[in-house]
Amino acid sequence: MDVEEFTEKFAACFSQTESAAIKPETEFRSLEEWGSMMTLIVIAMVDSDYGKILTAEDLKSAGTVAELFDLISKK
Amino acid sequence: MAFFTVRDIQIKGLAAAVPSNTEDNNELDLLAEKERELFIRTVGIRYRKVAPKGLTASDLCLAATEKLLAELQWNRADIQALVFVTQTPDYIIPNTSSTMQHKLGLSKNCLVFDVNLGCSGFVYGLSIISSMLQNIPNGKALLLVGDVSTSTISKRDRSTTPLFSDAGSATALEHTPDGKMSFNLQTDGAEFDDIIVPEGGFRNRATAESFVLKEIENGVHRSGLDMKLDGAKIFNFALREIAPSIKHLFTEAKVAKEEIDYFVFHQANLLMLESLRKKLSIAPEKLPYSLYDFGNTSSASIPLTMLARIPEALRAGKLKLLLSGFGVGLSWGSVYLETNSVICLPIMEI
Numbered sequence: 001m002d003v004e005e006f007t008e009k010f011a012a013c014f015s016q017t018e019s020a021a022i023k024p025e026t027e028f029r030s031l032e033e034w035g036s037m038m039t040l041i042v043i044a045m046v047d048s049d050y051g052k053i054l055t056a057e058d059l060k061s062a063g064t065v066a067e068l069f070d071l072i073s074k075k
Numbered sequence: 076m077a078f079f080t081v082r083d084i085q086i087k088g089l090a091a092a093v094p095s096n097t098e099d100n101n102e103l104d105l106l107a108e109k110e111r112e113l114f115i116r117t118v119g120i121r122y123r124k125v126a127p128k129g130l131t132a133s134d135l136c137l138a139a140t141e142k143l144l145a146e147l148q149w150n151r152a153d154i155q156a157l158v159f160v161t162q163t164p165d166y167i168i169p170n171t172s173s174t175m176q177h178k179l180g181l182s183k184n185c186l187v188f189d190v191n192l193g194c195s196g197f198v199y200g201l202s203i204i205s206s207m208l209q210n211i212p213n214g215k216a217l218l219l220v221g222d223v224s225t226s227t228i229s230k231r232d233r234s235t236t237p238l239f240s241d242a243g244s245a246t247a248l249e250h251t252p253d254g255k256m257s258f259n260l261q262t263d264g265a266e267f268d269d270i271i272v273p274e275g276g277f278r279n280r281a282t283a284e285s286f287v288l289k290e291i292e293n294g295v296h297r298s299g300l301d302m303k304l305d306g307a308k309i310f311n312f313a314l315r316e317i318a319p320s321i322k323h324l325f326t327e328a329k330v331a332k333e334e335i336d337y338f339v340f341h342q343a344n345l346l347m348l349e350s351l352r353k354k355l356s357i358a359p360e361k362l363p364y365s366l367y368d369f370g371n372t373s374s375a376s377i378p379l380t381m382l383a384r385i386p387e388a389l390r391a392g393k394l395k396l397l398l399s400g401f402g403v404g405l406s407w408g409s410v411y412l413e414t415n416s417v418i419c420l421p422i423m424e425i
Contacts (some may be wrong), residue, residue: 016109036234037113040310044350047314056307 001050006069009049013041024066029059046072077260078327081205085254087215088247088418089389090143091379092135093124093240093369095424105233105294114237119345119366123240126223130425132161133171135243136219137178138425143245144179146418151180155214157187158204160196160374162403163223164189175219193270194341194402195260196220196374198410201246201398202258208248218246222373227272229297231288235304238344240370244378253415257328259320260408269308270403274299309402313347317401318354321409324397328411334395335361335411337385341400342366342376374400379422386419 003024011022017033028034039059046054052075062068100121101111115121126135136159144151157179159172172187181187186207192199200218208216221243228235274285285299297303325332338357340348342365352362363384365376372379377398381389388394394414401407 015113035110036306037110037117039307040344040346041117043307043310043314044346047350048353053311053315055311056305059307 001073003066003069006072007065009045010042010065010068013038013045022065024064024069026065027063028065028068029063078258078324079202080255080257080328081202081209083250083252083254084205084208084248084256085251086246086412086414086417087249088143088147088420089244089378089382090139090146090420090423091242091244091375091382092138092423092425093242093372093379094126094130094135096125096127098123098125100237103237105231105236117346118238119364120237120370121367123225123237123370124242124372125225126241130223131165132163132221132223132241132243133159133165133175135223135241135425136221136245137175137243138423139243139420140179140217140219140245142420142423143247143418146420147247149215149247152182153213153215154181154217155185155211156204156207156216157181157185158190158200158216158218159187160190160192160200160218160220161222162191162193162373163226172219192404192406193222193373194343194376195400195404195406195408197244197377198258198398198400198408199260199406200374201256201410202260202408204248205256208250213250216248218248220244220246220378221375224302224371224373227302229288229301231296232301233294234306235302238304238371240372242369242372242375242379244375246378247418251415253413256410256412257324257330258408258410259324259327261316261320261406263312263316263405266308266312266405268303269305269312269405270302272300272302310344310347312405313343313401314350314354316407317351317399320407321355321397321399324409324411330395330411332356335397336388336394338362338397338399339377339380339385340398341402342369342371342380343402344371382419382422389414389417389419392416
Protein backbone atom coordinates (compact mmCIF):
# COMPACT_ATOMS: atom_id res chain seq x y z
CA MET A 1 0.00 0.00 0.00
CA ASP A 2 1.16 3.53 -0.62
CA VAL A 3 0.13 6.90 0.69
CA GLU A 4 -1.52 8.00 -2.57
CA GLU A 5 -3.79 4.95 -2.62
CA PHE A 6 -4.59 5.41 1.06
CA THR A 7 -5.41 9.09 0.53
CA GLU A 8 -7.87 8.12 -2.24
CA LYS A 9 -9.57 5.59 0.02
CA PHE A 10 -9.59 8.08 2.89
CA ALA A 11 -11.14 10.76 0.66
CA ALA A 12 -13.79 8.31 -0.55
CA CYS A 13 -15.05 8.03 3.04
CA PHE A 14 -16.32 11.61 2.83
CA SER A 15 -19.64 12.39 1.18
CA GLN A 16 -19.72 16.20 1.36
CA THR A 17 -16.03 17.01 0.86
CA GLU A 18 -14.53 17.02 -2.65
CA SER A 19 -11.98 14.22 -3.03
CA ALA A 20 -9.57 16.66 -4.68
CA ALA A 21 -9.55 18.70 -1.48
CA ILE A 22 -8.01 15.81 0.46
CA LYS A 23 -4.28 15.30 -0.02
CA PRO A 24 -1.61 13.47 2.02
CA GLU A 25 -0.69 16.75 3.73
CA THR A 26 -4.31 17.60 4.60
CA GLU A 27 -4.97 18.11 8.31
CA PHE A 28 -8.10 15.99 8.25
CA ARG A 29 -9.47 16.95 11.66
CA SER A 30 -9.85 20.52 10.44
CA LEU A 31 -12.15 19.43 7.58
CA GLU A 32 -15.69 20.68 8.16
CA GLU A 33 -17.17 17.21 7.65
CA TRP A 34 -14.85 15.52 10.17
CA GLY A 35 -16.61 14.30 13.31
CA SER A 36 -17.50 11.22 15.33
CA MET A 37 -19.35 9.59 12.42
CA MET A 38 -16.34 10.04 10.15
CA THR A 39 -14.18 8.39 12.83
CA LEU A 40 -16.28 5.23 12.58
CA ILE A 41 -16.36 5.32 8.78
CA VAL A 42 -12.56 5.57 8.58
CA ILE A 43 -12.10 2.83 11.21
CA ALA A 44 -14.38 0.56 9.11
CA MET A 45 -12.45 1.39 5.91
CA VAL A 46 -9.05 0.65 7.50
CA ASP A 47 -10.41 -2.61 8.90
CA SER A 48 -11.88 -3.80 5.60
CA ASP A 49 -9.16 -2.55 3.22
CA TYR A 50 -6.03 -2.96 5.34
CA GLY A 51 -7.06 -5.52 7.96
CA LYS A 52 -5.84 -3.21 10.74
CA ILE A 53 -7.64 -1.96 13.85
CA LEU A 54 -7.46 1.83 14.05
CA THR A 55 -8.36 3.38 17.40
CA ALA A 56 -9.88 6.76 18.18
CA GLU A 57 -6.55 7.61 19.89
CA ASP A 58 -4.70 6.86 16.63
CA LEU A 59 -6.98 9.27 14.82
CA LYS A 60 -6.36 11.92 17.47
CA SER A 61 -2.59 11.48 17.41
CA ALA A 62 -2.19 11.80 13.63
CA GLY A 63 -2.27 15.35 12.24
CA THR A 64 -2.35 14.70 8.49
CA VAL A 65 -3.57 11.95 6.20
CA ALA A 66 0.05 10.95 5.55
CA GLU A 67 0.75 10.69 9.27
CA LEU A 68 -2.30 8.48 9.64
CA PHE A 69 -1.02 6.31 6.80
CA ASP A 70 2.38 5.99 8.54
CA LEU A 71 0.67 4.99 11.75
CA ILE A 72 -1.38 2.28 9.99
CA SER A 73 1.70 1.04 8.11
CA LYS A 74 3.49 0.43 11.41
CA LYS A 75 0.63 -1.64 12.89
CA MET B 76 -14.15 -19.66 25.34
CA ALA B 77 -17.24 -21.00 27.05
CA PHE B 78 -18.66 -23.33 24.45
CA PHE B 79 -21.50 -25.74 25.21
CA THR B 80 -24.54 -27.39 23.67
CA VAL B 81 -28.03 -27.74 25.11
CA ARG B 82 -30.20 -30.50 23.69
CA ASP B 83 -33.92 -31.27 23.62
CA ILE B 84 -35.02 -27.65 24.09
CA GLN B 85 -36.47 -25.43 21.39
CA ILE B 86 -38.08 -22.02 20.96
CA LYS B 87 -41.84 -22.49 20.70
CA GLY B 88 -43.01 -18.89 20.39
CA LEU B 89 -41.90 -15.26 20.20
CA ALA B 90 -43.63 -11.97 20.95
CA ALA B 91 -42.50 -8.38 21.46
CA ALA B 92 -43.91 -5.01 22.48
CA VAL B 93 -42.64 -1.48 21.88
CA PRO B 94 -43.90 1.92 23.04
CA SER B 95 -46.24 3.57 20.54
CA ASN B 96 -44.39 6.87 20.97
CA THR B 97 -41.99 7.24 18.02
CA GLU B 98 -39.17 9.76 17.55
CA ASP B 99 -37.58 10.52 14.19
CA ASN B 100 -33.83 11.11 13.85
CA ASN B 101 -34.56 13.17 10.75
CA GLU B 102 -36.14 15.74 13.06
CA LEU B 103 -33.63 15.49 15.91
CA ASP B 104 -32.41 18.95 16.96
CA LEU B 105 -29.21 17.50 18.46
CA LEU B 106 -27.95 16.80 14.93
CA ALA B 107 -27.49 19.38 12.18
CA GLU B 108 -29.48 18.68 9.01
CA LYS B 109 -26.45 17.31 7.11
CA GLU B 110 -25.48 15.18 10.10
CA ARG B 111 -28.95 13.65 10.27
CA GLU B 112 -28.67 12.34 6.72
CA LEU B 113 -25.16 10.97 7.35
CA PHE B 114 -26.25 9.39 10.62
CA ILE B 115 -29.32 7.67 9.17
CA ARG B 116 -27.36 6.41 6.14
CA THR B 117 -24.35 5.22 8.15
CA VAL B 118 -25.72 4.07 11.50
CA GLY B 119 -28.97 2.97 9.89
CA ILE B 120 -31.37 4.29 12.52
CA ARG B 121 -34.29 6.52 11.52
CA TYR B 122 -37.05 5.88 14.05
CA ARG B 123 -36.85 5.18 17.77
CA LYS B 124 -39.53 3.92 20.14
CA VAL B 125 -39.39 5.94 23.34
CA ALA B 126 -41.25 4.84 26.46
CA PRO B 127 -43.13 7.56 28.33
CA LYS B 128 -42.28 8.00 32.00
CA GLY B 129 -43.78 5.14 34.00
CA LEU B 130 -43.73 2.55 31.22
CA THR B 131 -41.05 0.02 32.19
CA ALA B 132 -39.25 -2.83 30.49
CA SER B 133 -41.27 -5.27 32.58
CA ASP B 134 -44.53 -3.69 31.33
CA LEU B 135 -43.42 -4.22 27.73
CA CYS B 136 -42.30 -7.79 28.42
CA LEU B 137 -45.49 -8.65 30.32
CA ALA B 138 -47.71 -7.35 27.51
CA ALA B 139 -45.78 -9.52 25.05
CA THR B 140 -45.95 -12.52 27.40
CA GLU B 141 -49.71 -12.30 27.94
CA LYS B 142 -50.30 -12.27 24.17
CA LEU B 143 -47.92 -15.16 23.66
CA LEU B 144 -49.44 -17.29 26.42
CA ALA B 145 -52.92 -16.69 25.02
CA GLU B 146 -51.74 -17.90 21.63
CA LEU B 147 -49.82 -20.91 23.00
CA GLN B 148 -52.71 -21.92 25.30
CA TRP B 149 -50.18 -23.23 27.80
CA ASN B 150 -51.30 -24.27 31.24
CA ARG B 151 -49.53 -21.64 33.37
CA ALA B 152 -48.87 -24.24 36.06
CA ASP B 153 -46.48 -25.95 33.61
CA ILE B 154 -44.20 -22.89 33.48
CA GLN B 155 -41.41 -23.71 35.89
CA ALA B 156 -38.76 -21.18 34.97
CA LEU B 157 -38.80 -17.47 34.12
CA VAL B 158 -35.68 -15.40 33.52
CA PHE B 159 -35.88 -11.63 33.03
CA VAL B 160 -32.87 -10.05 31.32
CA THR B 161 -32.74 -6.30 31.75
CA GLN B 162 -30.57 -3.37 32.75
CA THR B 163 -33.61 -1.27 33.57
CA PRO B 164 -35.42 -3.15 36.36
CA ASP B 165 -38.51 -1.78 38.09
CA TYR B 166 -36.66 -1.46 41.39
CA ILE B 167 -33.12 -1.61 42.76
CA ILE B 168 -34.54 -4.15 45.22
CA PRO B 169 -36.33 -6.57 44.77
CA ASN B 170 -35.76 -8.48 41.54
CA THR B 171 -38.36 -7.55 38.94
CA SER B 172 -38.92 -11.17 37.89
CA SER B 173 -40.70 -11.89 41.19
CA THR B 174 -43.28 -9.22 40.42
CA MET B 175 -43.64 -10.71 36.94
CA GLN B 176 -44.25 -14.20 38.34
CA HIS B 177 -47.09 -12.74 40.41
CA LYS B 178 -48.60 -10.62 37.64
CA LEU B 179 -48.56 -13.55 35.22
CA GLY B 180 -50.27 -15.82 37.77
CA LEU B 181 -47.47 -18.36 37.62
CA SER B 182 -47.06 -21.15 40.15
CA LYS B 183 -45.02 -20.76 43.33
CA ASN B 184 -43.02 -23.71 41.97
CA CYS B 185 -41.68 -21.47 39.21
CA LEU B 186 -38.04 -20.38 39.62
CA VAL B 187 -37.43 -16.78 38.63
CA PHE B 188 -34.50 -14.39 38.64
CA ASP B 189 -33.14 -11.29 36.92
CA VAL B 190 -30.00 -11.12 34.81
CA ASN B 191 -28.16 -7.82 34.35
CA LEU B 192 -26.97 -7.86 30.73
CA GLY B 193 -27.65 -5.66 27.72
CA CYS B 194 -26.65 -6.25 24.11
CA SER B 195 -25.58 -9.88 24.68
CA GLY B 196 -28.57 -10.51 26.97
CA PHE B 197 -30.83 -12.49 24.65
CA VAL B 198 -28.13 -15.05 23.82
CA TYR B 199 -26.96 -15.30 27.44
CA GLY B 200 -30.56 -15.54 28.64
CA LEU B 201 -31.28 -18.29 26.14
CA SER B 202 -28.23 -20.21 27.36
CA ILE B 203 -29.32 -19.92 31.00
CA ILE B 204 -32.97 -20.84 30.59
CA SER B 205 -32.42 -23.65 28.11
CA SER B 206 -29.72 -25.18 30.34
CA MET B 207 -32.05 -25.09 33.33
CA LEU B 208 -35.08 -26.35 31.42
CA GLN B 209 -33.03 -29.27 30.14
CA ASN B 210 -33.05 -30.53 33.74
CA ILE B 211 -36.74 -29.84 34.43
CA PRO B 212 -38.62 -32.73 32.78
CA ASN B 213 -42.00 -31.76 31.32
CA GLY B 214 -41.50 -28.14 32.32
CA LYS B 215 -41.93 -25.07 30.15
CA ALA B 216 -40.05 -21.78 30.43
CA LEU B 217 -40.21 -18.10 29.61
CA LEU B 218 -37.30 -15.86 28.70
CA LEU B 219 -38.29 -12.20 29.03
CA VAL B 220 -35.78 -9.75 27.64
CA GLY B 221 -36.11 -5.99 27.37
CA ASP B 222 -34.96 -2.53 28.28
CA VAL B 223 -36.14 1.05 28.39
CA SER B 224 -32.65 2.30 27.56
CA THR B 225 -33.98 5.75 26.64
CA SER B 226 -34.56 6.35 30.34
CA THR B 227 -30.83 5.87 31.04
CA ILE B 228 -29.58 8.49 28.57
CA SER B 229 -29.43 12.26 28.50
CA LYS B 230 -31.76 13.87 25.97
CA ARG B 231 -28.96 16.37 25.38
CA ASP B 232 -26.32 13.79 24.45
CA ARG B 233 -25.90 13.43 20.70
CA SER B 234 -23.64 10.40 21.20
CA THR B 235 -26.45 8.28 22.69
CA THR B 236 -29.89 9.82 22.04
CA PRO B 237 -30.03 9.02 18.28
CA LEU B 238 -29.16 5.38 18.96
CA PHE B 239 -31.36 3.97 21.67
CA SER B 240 -34.93 2.74 21.60
CA ASP B 241 -37.16 0.72 23.92
CA ALA B 242 -38.65 -2.77 23.59
CA GLY B 243 -39.61 -5.88 25.53
CA SER B 244 -39.81 -9.45 24.31
CA ALA B 245 -41.08 -12.85 25.38
CA THR B 246 -39.68 -16.18 24.24
CA ALA B 247 -41.40 -19.44 25.13
CA LEU B 248 -39.32 -22.60 25.39
CA GLU B 249 -40.27 -26.24 25.70
CA HIS B 250 -38.87 -29.73 25.42
CA THR B 251 -38.67 -31.30 21.98
CA PRO B 252 -36.59 -34.33 20.92
CA ASP B 253 -34.84 -32.57 18.03
CA GLY B 254 -33.98 -29.35 19.89
CA LYS B 255 -30.36 -28.25 19.83
CA MET B 256 -28.61 -24.99 20.73
CA SER B 257 -24.83 -24.50 20.70
CA PHE B 258 -23.43 -21.48 22.52
CA ASN B 259 -20.17 -19.59 22.60
CA LEU B 260 -20.14 -16.97 25.38
CA GLN B 261 -17.33 -14.53 26.16
CA THR B 262 -16.43 -11.53 28.33
CA ASP B 263 -13.82 -8.77 28.59
CA GLY B 264 -14.31 -6.88 31.84
CA ALA B 265 -11.17 -4.81 31.24
CA GLU B 266 -13.34 -2.54 29.10
CA PHE B 267 -16.25 -2.41 31.55
CA ASP B 268 -16.45 1.39 31.34
CA ASP B 269 -16.85 1.62 27.55
CA ILE B 270 -20.61 1.63 28.19
CA ILE B 271 -21.48 2.70 31.71
CA VAL B 272 -23.89 4.60 33.92
CA PRO B 273 -21.15 5.65 36.35
CA GLU B 274 -23.19 6.81 39.34
CA GLY B 275 -26.31 5.69 41.21
CA GLY B 276 -25.08 2.18 41.98
CA PHE B 277 -23.29 1.11 45.13
CA ARG B 278 -19.72 1.87 43.95
CA ASN B 279 -20.54 5.53 43.33
CA ARG B 280 -23.72 6.33 45.26
CA ALA B 281 -26.02 9.01 43.92
CA THR B 282 -25.50 12.43 45.43
CA ALA B 283 -27.03 15.81 44.62
CA GLU B 284 -24.05 16.36 42.28
CA SER B 285 -24.97 13.19 40.35
CA PHE B 286 -28.04 14.91 38.92
CA VAL B 287 -26.17 17.92 37.53
CA LEU B 288 -26.02 18.01 33.74
CA LYS B 289 -22.48 18.79 32.58
CA GLU B 290 -21.13 19.71 29.14
CA ILE B 291 -18.65 16.96 28.21
CA GLU B 292 -18.09 18.26 24.67
CA ASN B 293 -20.08 20.10 22.03
CA GLY B 294 -23.52 18.48 21.83
CA VAL B 295 -22.83 16.10 24.70
CA HIS B 296 -24.40 17.05 28.01
CA ARG B 297 -24.96 14.37 30.61
CA SER B 298 -25.10 13.76 34.34
CA GLY B 299 -23.47 11.01 36.39
CA LEU B 300 -26.73 9.09 36.20
CA ASP B 301 -26.77 9.08 32.39
CA MET B 302 -25.20 6.44 30.17
CA LYS B 303 -21.78 7.16 28.69
CA LEU B 304 -20.87 5.29 25.52
CA ASP B 305 -17.48 5.22 23.80
CA GLY B 306 -18.62 4.56 20.23
CA ALA B 307 -15.18 4.12 18.67
CA LYS B 308 -14.04 1.61 21.32
CA ILE B 309 -17.23 -0.42 20.96
CA PHE B 310 -16.85 -0.34 17.20
CA ASN B 311 -13.28 -1.66 17.46
CA PHE B 312 -14.33 -4.30 19.97
CA ALA B 313 -16.98 -5.61 17.57
CA LEU B 314 -14.57 -5.63 14.61
CA ARG B 315 -11.92 -7.43 16.69
CA GLU B 316 -13.92 -10.06 18.57
CA ILE B 317 -17.20 -11.04 16.93
CA ALA B 318 -16.20 -12.67 13.65
CA PRO B 319 -13.55 -14.95 15.27
CA SER B 320 -16.04 -15.87 18.00
CA ILE B 321 -18.68 -16.90 15.45
CA LYS B 322 -16.13 -18.82 13.39
CA HIS B 323 -15.07 -20.69 16.52
CA LEU B 324 -18.70 -21.56 17.24
CA PHE B 325 -19.11 -22.98 13.73
CA THR B 326 -16.02 -25.13 14.22
CA GLU B 327 -17.06 -26.41 17.66
CA ALA B 328 -20.67 -27.00 16.64
CA LYS B 329 -19.54 -28.67 13.40
CA VAL B 330 -21.80 -26.44 11.33
CA ALA B 331 -20.91 -24.93 7.98
CA LYS B 332 -21.65 -21.24 7.55
CA GLU B 333 -23.48 -22.04 4.32
CA GLU B 334 -26.05 -24.10 6.24
CA ILE B 335 -27.32 -21.04 8.11
CA ASP B 336 -30.63 -19.65 6.86
CA TYR B 337 -30.43 -16.37 8.79
CA PHE B 338 -27.87 -14.53 10.89
CA VAL B 339 -29.63 -12.30 13.41
CA PHE B 340 -27.25 -9.87 15.07
CA HIS B 341 -27.75 -7.36 17.87
CA GLN B 342 -28.89 -4.19 16.11
CA ALA B 343 -26.08 -1.86 17.12
CA ASN B 344 -25.03 0.05 14.06
CA LEU B 345 -25.41 -0.57 10.31
CA LEU B 346 -21.78 0.25 9.51
CA MET B 347 -20.59 -2.16 12.21
CA LEU B 348 -22.92 -4.97 11.13
CA GLU B 349 -22.06 -4.53 7.46
CA SER B 350 -18.36 -4.79 8.38
CA LEU B 351 -19.12 -8.03 10.23
CA ARG B 352 -21.22 -9.31 7.34
CA LYS B 353 -18.30 -8.79 4.95
CA LYS B 354 -15.78 -10.35 7.36
CA LEU B 355 -17.97 -13.45 7.59
CA SER B 356 -18.94 -13.40 3.87
CA ILE B 357 -22.65 -13.45 4.69
CA ALA B 358 -25.06 -12.84 1.80
CA PRO B 359 -27.06 -9.62 2.38
CA GLU B 360 -30.40 -11.44 2.26
CA LYS B 361 -29.33 -13.64 5.18
CA LEU B 362 -28.73 -10.73 7.57
CA PRO B 363 -32.00 -9.00 8.46
CA TYR B 364 -32.04 -5.48 9.91
CA SER B 365 -34.64 -3.75 12.06
CA LEU B 366 -32.42 -0.74 12.89
CA TYR B 367 -34.17 1.73 10.62
CA ASP B 368 -37.57 1.32 12.28
CA PHE B 369 -36.63 0.32 15.83
CA GLY B 370 -33.10 1.59 16.58
CA ASN B 371 -30.85 -0.12 19.12
CA THR B 372 -33.22 -1.85 21.55
CA SER B 373 -30.45 -3.38 23.68
CA SER B 374 -31.14 -6.99 24.70
CA ALA B 375 -34.48 -7.10 22.85
CA SER B 376 -33.02 -6.33 19.43
CA ILE B 377 -32.50 -9.95 18.34
CA PRO B 378 -36.05 -11.25 19.01
CA LEU B 379 -37.47 -7.94 17.74
CA THR B 380 -35.57 -8.32 14.46
CA MET B 381 -36.74 -11.92 14.10
CA LEU B 382 -40.35 -10.78 14.52
CA ALA B 383 -40.00 -7.67 12.36
CA ARG B 384 -38.18 -9.21 9.42
CA ILE B 385 -38.39 -13.01 9.23
CA PRO B 386 -41.67 -14.07 10.91
CA GLU B 387 -42.99 -15.93 7.85
CA ALA B 388 -39.82 -18.01 7.54
CA LEU B 389 -39.86 -18.76 11.27
CA ARG B 390 -43.50 -19.85 11.12
CA ALA B 391 -43.16 -21.86 7.91
CA GLY B 392 -40.93 -24.72 9.04
CA LYS B 393 -37.40 -25.66 10.01
CA LEU B 394 -34.64 -23.04 10.09
CA LYS B 395 -31.00 -22.96 11.10
CA LEU B 396 -30.12 -19.67 12.78
CA LEU B 397 -27.03 -17.96 14.09
CA LEU B 398 -27.84 -15.31 16.70
CA SER B 399 -25.16 -13.00 18.06
CA GLY B 400 -25.27 -10.28 20.72
CA PHE B 401 -22.36 -8.03 21.75
CA GLY B 402 -21.79 -4.88 23.77
CA VAL B 403 -22.00 -3.65 27.36
CA GLY B 404 -19.81 -5.59 29.81
CA LEU B 405 -18.03 -6.05 27.51
CA SER B 406 -19.97 -9.22 26.92
CA TRP B 407 -20.64 -11.17 23.77
CA GLY B 408 -22.27 -14.43 22.84
CA SER B 409 -23.45 -16.37 19.84
CA VAL B 410 -25.76 -19.32 19.49
CA TYR B 411 -26.37 -21.74 16.66
CA LEU B 412 -29.88 -23.12 16.93
CA GLU B 413 -32.50 -24.91 14.92
CA THR B 414 -36.14 -23.81 15.00
CA ASN B 415 -39.28 -25.52 13.76
CA SER B 416 -42.53 -23.65 13.06
CA VAL B 417 -42.14 -20.94 15.71
CA ILE B 418 -45.28 -19.10 16.75
CA CYS B 419 -44.52 -15.47 15.90
CA LEU B 420 -46.89 -12.72 16.98
CA PRO B 421 -47.06 -9.29 15.37
CA ILE B 422 -45.05 -6.66 17.26
CA MET B 423 -47.42 -4.85 19.65
CA GLU B 424 -47.41 -1.12 20.34
CA ILE B 425 -48.53 -0.01 23.78
